[in-house]
Amino acid sequence: MHRKMATLLAGALLATGATAHAAGDEEEKAVEYRESVFHVMGHNFKPMGAMMKGEIDFDAEEFATRAERVSQLAHMPMEGFMEGTADVADSEAKPGIWENWEDFQGKMEDLQETSAELAEVAQGGDKGAIAPKFKAVGESCKACHDDYKED
Template identity: 45%
Template sequence: MTNLEDTMRLATLSLSVAALLASAAVATAAVKPETAIRYRQSAYTMIGWNFGPLAQMVKGKAPWDAAEFARHADRIASLTPQLLEGFPEGSATGAKTEAKPDIWKNMDDFKSKMDDLVTQSKALADVAKSGDEAKMKDQFKKTAGACKACHDKYRNED
């Protein structure tokens, strides 16, 4: 390899690294803590909006409506994978938040609980397509359990 080739490879590499750093800087700089907090609270609010009617049906407080159940379950399944990006490093404070700082100390555990919620809510949307009331109610409880497992450990409700 000639010196010229070495120099050119190094120059190319430097450019790639610079591009990567610039891209990372844009991605990081773009999110203020208060923006992330507002975003994640919005995702939870939308999930709750859709979860409420399911709970009413499961508890027998609203008439059973399999199609309506499926519509809400679909939305929950599309929303849960959007939660995690609302917890970037540095967003433990910055606005009123119920998220415990432990989240960022145990991010692997938090992620695994989020993964479980994504899995359970996907299963809920899938089983809702069958219209099988007993299976839908059972999977609803598993999904609610995935919510609770994370809230118990990582949410300040007082």
């Protein structure tokens, strides 16, 4: 952790108590924004997983629509990760994001690539061809969550 951030965090904790935070309106809105984007992403991704696992019927058209949405959404969360949002109380984002910014950014770019490939192959509606691309997207989500999202 950067000393400046540690000092800021320590100051925030001292000033407001451990559960509160010192973030302003703008920071809270940024967190709400990125959580909303991820929420919509998850909402679309989940039924795709259920289709791949055979828990629900595979609907090629619905799958392709959802894959397209995830691919579009992958370009949206970054603007919500502005400086100063590390200490917003109800965020699950780890402070490590801002210490390893390039790595974090790279992981979002991975998702943009894997989800674009999935959206493209999904147009063909071939479940067998879709499977490895779907797996790659799931791995992109997990790689970032493992390092940068609290459980």
